[in-house]
Amino acid sequence: MRPSSLSIGFLLSLGLLGSCQMHKTPPSTAPIATPTTAGPLWQSAAYSVYPDSLVQGAHTARALSRTELTSDYRSPANEFQSPQISFKFSLNGKDNEMPIGQDHVFMAVPKADATGLETPLIVFGQQYHDQTPVPANTYLAPNTALKIRLDLRPLLAAFQKQGFYQLYTGQKLYKDDFKHVFVAGNTAPLSWDFDNLINKPQLELKDPDGDGIYETTISLNAHSDTKTTASSWKQSLDVSEFPQLTSDYPLLDALYNLSLEEAKRAVEPDGTFRTGQEWAGVWTRDISYSIILSQALLQPEVAKTSLLRKVTPEGRIIQDTGTGGAYPCSTDRIIWATAAWEIYKATGDEAWLRQVYPIIKNSIEDDQQVAYDPATGLVRGESSFLDWREQTYPKWMQPVDIYQSETLGTNAAHFQGNQVLALMADQLGHADVAAQHRAVAARIKQGINQHLWLEDRGYYGQYLYGRSFLQLSPKAEALGEALTVLFGVAEEARARSIVARTPVMDYGIPCIYPQISGIPPYHNNAVWPFVQSYWGLAAAQVGNETAFLESLMAVARPAALFLTNKENFVASNGDFAGTQINSSNMLWSLSGSLGLVYKGLFGMDFQADHLTFRPFVPQALQGTRKLTGFKYRQAVLNVEMLGYGRTIRSITLDGQPLPNATISATLTGSHAIRIELANEAPAAAPQNKLPHHVAPMTPAVAYANGRLTWAPVEGAKAYQVLRNGQFAGRTTTPEFAVPTPVAYTEYQVLAVDAQGFESYASEPLPVGAAAHRRTYELETVTGKSKKPYKGYTGTGFVEISTTQNHTLTTRVEVPETGLYAIDFRYTNGNGPINTSNKCAIRTLRLGQQRLGTVVLPQRGVEEWSDWGFSNPIIVRLEKGPHPLTLAYDAADRNMNGEVNQAMLDYMRLTRIK
Secondary structure (H helix, E strand, C coil): CCCCCCCHHHECCCCCCCCCCCCCCCCCCCCCCCCCCCCCCEECCCCEECCCEEEECCEEEEEEECCEEEECCECCCCCCCCCEEEEEEEECCCCCCCCCCCCEEEECCCCCCCCCEECCCEECCCCCECCCCCCCCCCCCCCEEEEEEEECHHHHHHHHHHCEEECCCCCEEEHHHCCCEEEEECCCCCCCCHHHHHHCHHHECECCCCCCEEEEEEEECCHHHCCECCCEEECCCCCCCCCEEECCCHHHHHHHHHHHHHHHHCECCCCCECCECCECCCCHHHHHHHHHHHHHHHCHHHHHHHHHCCECCCCCECCCCCCCCCCCCCCHHHHHHHHHHHHHHHHCCHHHHHHHHHHHHHHHHHHHHHCECCCCCCECECCCCCCCHHHHCCCCCCHHHHHHCEEHHHHHHHHHHHHHHHHHHHHHCCHHHHHHHHHHHHHHHHHHHHHCEECCCCEECCEEEECCCEEEECCEEHHHHHHHHHHCCCCHHHHHHHHHHCEEECCECCCEECECCCCCCCCCCEECHHHHHHHHHHHHHHCCHHHHHHHHHHHHHHHHHHCCCCCCEECCCCCCECECECCCCCHHHHHHHHHHHHHHHCCEEECCCEEEECCCECHHHCEEEEEEEEEECCEEEEEEEEECECCEEEEEECCEECHHHEEECCCCEEEEEEEEECCECCCCCCCEECCCCECCCCCCEEEECCEEEECCCCCEEEEEEEECCEEEEEECCCEEECCCCCCCEEEEEEEEECCCCECCCCCCEEECHHHHEEEEEHHHCCCCCCCCCCCCCCCCCEEECCCCCCEEEEEEEECCCEEEEEEEEEECCEECCCCCCCCEEEEEEECCEEEEEEEECCCEECCCCCCEECCCEEEEECCEEEEEEEECCHHHCCCCCCCCCEEEEEEEEEECC
16 A cells, blocks of 8 residues: 555546547547558457557547657546535544445535535434435536535533443444544545545544534535646657667557656666656565566666565565555565566576575565465465555455455465575575475465365456455456466466456456445556556466457557556546546556566566567557567567467577577577567457446344344345355345354355345354353453553453563363364554554464464554454364463564554454354
């Protein structure tokens, strides 16, 4: 996750228009005479691509030359916005006013006799719904000022009377923990991104006169939010040190040169990569994915410096700040290893290999203790790069639930990280380490294929999630799907199926599919060009020409229209305005554009001791293309490639046949390579093109008197009930009778729409848990804390930190032999839920036996009376007394290093089987 302290100027308003009608040919006022009457190279219902231009509805981008582009694109984001505003109030930046799906609604249409727009005085927690219908052909006027008024007197009275206010969830908000009240909503500058409301001062309501009435005035559809991009680009930097591309397609050549120039702009004076025009600093995942795509080839020294900037003093890879305090809620730092290996393959630098090898080895060894799940063979932690909690997870999932989840992309990264460590160990003569980590990689691969594969859909599911019992989310996750193909997790038949059957949309492959209801575009309902590039390379690897060609076009379209490599755009309409945050000159986007040329079209496959050419040129892009001045170790290659297809008819090095299309890493000097393709199209392969679709909302389930009940979910045609993560029944009404439990039981409900798409499963609801649970107050084990926090049970709570209570041992009495879940009630007020790096970590032991890692994520800035539960450690225990020890071990060091602190209330011991 990027820093949450961004200027509000970088936040973009929601794009509301769908795709425009295409034009068959560019306008007659085109500035160059190159004819396009021969028809487009590629076209869809959304846009068309010609050799020199791209047309999307009324907008045209054109290459005036290979170093100059024009575009008349203008975002439609501010046109035809509905005046119906939905919103909620938020205490301390959390979604805690009313249940999911229950919002306030206001019609922002000025009345003739009114001087301004103002909501009625809304009492916190009491829904206001303006019943005024949306007038025909009426849209939200520009610069609509709206005063929002909130009555917080019931909350303040509760503070005065009992010291806390009980939220609809049953959670108690204590007076000392009340910091802010915000408004969240559906129309910019409102946003449903609760975690980042703290960074939008205009959305905070204030009570300057202390009467309990809080207010703020916001400007809707502001003129300043109108989104435009540059109308022209002309190369202004010298990029001659980079490989030069020429082909029969001026537009694609110009976009290549645009990406080269932006790659040069992306280097800071200190020799590190800048993540994007609006993103200063070095970010582990951003630079790693960029280096893998192309920067190891183009700028290896900058790549080295950048990677080394992301190493702790103890020699571990730094996990970027993120959910619940970063590591181990997020564990995708291991992609750094693949980037480091890519640099070695490109340069052959043995000193580099020796330098990075121990860093990767130490990091994986820590991860094995903290995040690897021996039961599934998978790795825990947030989906790689998808690091905004509400964008890709159900709202009920707390950071600790995200740690407990086992995700596709992150597991693919860990599989490859172990493969890379084994390869490095081979090069450095550590055969035992190589064998060990090949075995680890094999277990992860087996776990992915056993637990995440969706046989009926032909691709992998998004993640395993839940609490004591996990189930698989069937959403497609684009980056993870691509990585399983590229890294070899998916064998040949599955790899082809993934590319053919994973859902894609008119403007590209969305990060997830289907989309989540009520969440604005960013990772939800968005295409990220770097993900599209990985998807394109996966398509090339399996020989799917349809998917590869469309990926090339889906990366070219936004760069051509926006005249920069944007970070992301809205999947449903292709517009850069409308995602929560965006940036120009984005490192991984431009790296993907270049990588599609080097590794896709020219098929450069780099290995430790050679470079092999495996080109793939779609028939629509046939012709002659040259790549000159390409530096490969001590050689400079000038490559000419003719024809189309992926079968090489002939390949020569300096006029002599080149066996196996392979160049030795020992080659030196300047050389000419000529590739003639066989002009044979590969066997036809499909794509799974689907329209924009939003899955039903997640139900909120209650239990009473033998029945599960929930509010009807809009669009749901049926509901599935899960018992302990397994199918228990189906109903078309929002209720379900359940038997009186004789053992510990968790229930969840999913809503299913008419197209068969499912919502996320509801929060696990234990039924009859008390009969199977024992609690142990930890203040009876050691001295209780003197801190003034509230909301604990018993007589107090215990503080753990880097200096206090390194070990806590509790003797428990296990009533019967069985499977138990052990967790801890805790609080951690060292940071917000969505960023920073102060997640507390501890190791749980039974005597000397290590049982697992207890993760205690941040729960809010200085919110020390907000209590929750750690992840459950699932373990088989024998009947009788046992000592359970919570310890601070070396592997429990977090990314902050100094602050590793939490307050513990009690330990729970729950028999689940």
